[in-house]
Amino acid sequence: MVQQGKRILSYFGTVVLVCLVALQPMSHGQSGPGAPIAQGTRWQTQYYITDSNEPGPDVMIIGGVHGNEQAGARAAEHIRHWKITNGRLVVLPRANVPALNANKRSMPDLPKERSNLNRNFPKNDTDQPKCTLSKAIWDLVRSEEPDWLLDLHEGADFTQVNSDSVGSSIIAAEMPEVGDHARRMLRVLNETVEDANKKFVLKGPPTRGSLARAAADRLNTKTMILETTMKDQRISRRTRQHRIMVHCFLSSLGMVGSDMDVLVGDDKSDDAIRVAIYDAGGVGIKGPRNLEQDLRGIENVVVRRVGVPEISGGALDQFDVVVAPGGSASKQALALGGDGRGAIVEFVRNGGGYAGFCAGAYLASNNYTWSLKIVDAQVIDRKHWKRGAGQVKIELTGQGRAILYDRPGLIGIRYANGPILAPALDPNIPDFEALAHFRTEIAKNGAPEGVMIDTPAIITGRFGKGRVFCSSPHPESTKGLEPLVRRAIQWAAGR
């Protein structure tokens, strides 16, 4: 059918082939989304095929079986965009969509004895899958017949410290080849883990009822479960650990043609805004989460959390905007290091967008030894940076109402030790434009009164070919200001 499709294409153009592809189930030799599994049910979810059209292993990667184990689902969503030089890669990134949406381990609304998806796969030769979703996944595995299956999970704690958890381990099926690969993956990954207690270890076999166990026992598939650890670790780090393991694995099979920090597809015809949220040292826990929630309201957006290795390694080239959330700017700067800060500056200079909230606005400013100096604004009254947190009022300027949010009068917004900004008058950077001013203030911990009032609360500026947005207060943690956050990101993306 592929050959036929190509022949028809030469006569009638792209539209015909697109229709043919859409109507056909995926077969070998094709790449793209497969027909959704559990179609028409609340469990419906999408898998993706990348076929190199060269001989090689068939590998299946699954993420999101447990809905609170976000890093596995996120990593699989990145990995599905990797290029494959040999064999075939099938990725089901969000296996358990209702649980992922609820951020819950269990399947919502199912009786307790059937609520753990990873115990619902056949336990012996005659057993059947115990729920609609496990049946759909089991059918997919049986029809794809992968040589290898990697299931990406997370544990609550580091298994070396707390043996009640399997966090930071690879749980390998009892097959010699699987152990060999797992040990190689552990060696490579553990080079990036400094704390001895947090190093990954080999475990196995997978528990009865799990997909990895069922596929190994019943289908002779070589399987392993990769477990990162949620405790005290950023999503960006955990997600990258999954990518390191999978990349190492695919490399030793001679399959992978992409860097491990490829996070999005390189086809930009969808016109989506690609947003990288910095999620590592110096960032508060809530900022990235709130930003992700707000950005979901943009119709066509791809959001990824990135850490220092991704930024330093040039991964921002895949994005339109980088976001620096709240937290501590000096700690963000320290964690990013010279390479990370330099990569952000170059990204903006070359046309990228920057959006900084609170700490992210300090980071962009002009007058700290560690700041990025990508906006012509200096922080004043630096001595009293800890002036307090609470609700304040801002007022949008005409330009602010045009760009961000067409609302007259005073707007309540959360403030937490954000920078008090003034023009830096740097001749090398265009002057910033105020989009909003503070109309009330907070002056605790010895901060003098009257300094904050009427200073710019939200500003924009140009740096090189790029756009810089800075907000001293927190629209992303103020109910009702979600549209303002979305417009800020769209503006920074040049939309």
Ligand SMILES: [Zn+2]
């Ligand atoms: Zn799990």
